[in-house]
Amino acid sequence: xxxxxxxxxxxxxxxxxxxxxxxxxxxxxxxxxxxxxxxxxxxxxxxxxxxxxxxxxxxxxxxxxxxxxxxxxxxxxxxxxxxxxxxxxxxxxxxxxxxxxxxxxxxxxxxxxxxxxxxxxxxxxxxxxxxxxxxxxxxxxxxxxxxxxxxxxxxxxxxxxxxxxxxxxxxxxxxxxxxxxxxxxxxxxxx
Ligand code: INI
Numbered sequence: 001x002x003x004x005x006x007x008x009x010x011x012x013x014x015x016x017x018x019x020x021x022x023x024x025x026x027x028x029x030x031x032x033x034x035x036x037x038x039x040x041x042x043x044x045x046x047x048x049x050x051x052x053x054x055x056x057x058x059x060x061x062x063x064x065x066x067x068x069x070x071x072x073x074x075x076x077x078x079x080x081x082x083x084x085x086x087x088x089x090x091x092x093x094x095x096x097x098x099x100x101x102x103x104x105x106x107x108x109x110x111x112x113x114x115x116x117x118x119x120x121x122x123x124x125x126x127x128x129x130x131x132x133x134x135x136x137x138x139x140x141x142x143x144x145x146x147x148x149x150x151x152x153x154x155x156x157x158x159x160x161x162x163x164x165x166x167x168x169x170x171x172x173x174x175x176x177x178x179x180x181x182x183x184x185x186x187x188x189x190x191x
Contacts, residue, residue: 006153010043014151016053017071020083023060027085027126030133031119034140035081042148061086061120062097065104072112078151081143084120085129098122113160115150119143 018035020028036046036053045052054077056067061084068080082105088094101120109116121139123129132139 004153004156006149006151006156008042008145008148008152010148010152013052014044014078014148015051015076016044016147016151017056017068017077017080018053018083019056019058019064019068019071019080021058021061021064021085021120024085024087024126024129027087027121027129027133028083030130030138031083031085031121031140031143034134034138035083035119035144036140037138038141038144039148042144060084060097061101064101064120065108068105068116069108069112072108072114072116077114078154079115079117079147081117081147082119083140083143085133086120086122087126087129088124094122115147115154117143117146117150119146 016039018032020032022028039046039053047053048055054071056071058064058067064082064084068082071077072080082101084101086094086098086101098120102118102122105116105118105120119140121129121132123132131137
């Protein structure tokens with residue numbers, strides 16, 4: 001039998017999308033800095049004018065799943081990184097936003113077959129969020145590592161039964177030919 005493991009070494013020219021919330025951008029901007037630093041040091045061109053990383057800003061974390069799912073459905077990306085910061089206030093609003101963004105990101109990944117990284121901090125205070133966005137450590141760095149690993153792992157897993165690859169078609173070259181290929185059937189029947 002086999003052990004499947006992703007690496008952190010990129011081959012080819014993998015493509016990533018980063019979806020990030022403007023809400024609490026003091027925090028999400030720092031997560032983005034950490035994320036870009038990690039990708040860059042692993043050989044990824046993070047320039048928005050380049051061919052490897054696209055960026056989508058959304059108003060707040062609640063909007064992240066919708067946009068991540070739509071990007072995933074294009075088949076252009078090897079992984080998508082979602083960055084947000086949900087900070088508890090004095091009303092129950094936090095619980096609704098935190099719960100929906102977590103469920104939505106998980107659903108988007110399941111529905112599309114594209115790894116979607118949950119890089120949304122959920123904290124009780126701004127201080128706790130900042131500590132995780134650069135003051136003590138920067139979780140953005142780790143989320144980028146997760147994306148690199150998952151992108152690599154998905155390439156190594158056996159193909160889905162009945163897929164083009166399974167039928168003997170040439171394996172997709174990430175970031176090159178994937179753009180023309182739907183990740184899933186139009187009616188989502190292969191999910
Ligand atoms: N969005 C966040 O990303 N973080 C928060 O802490 C937050 N709080 O606390 O309100 C937040 N709210 C906005 C929400 O994500 C939506 O953008 C808004 O409700 C419009 O749909």
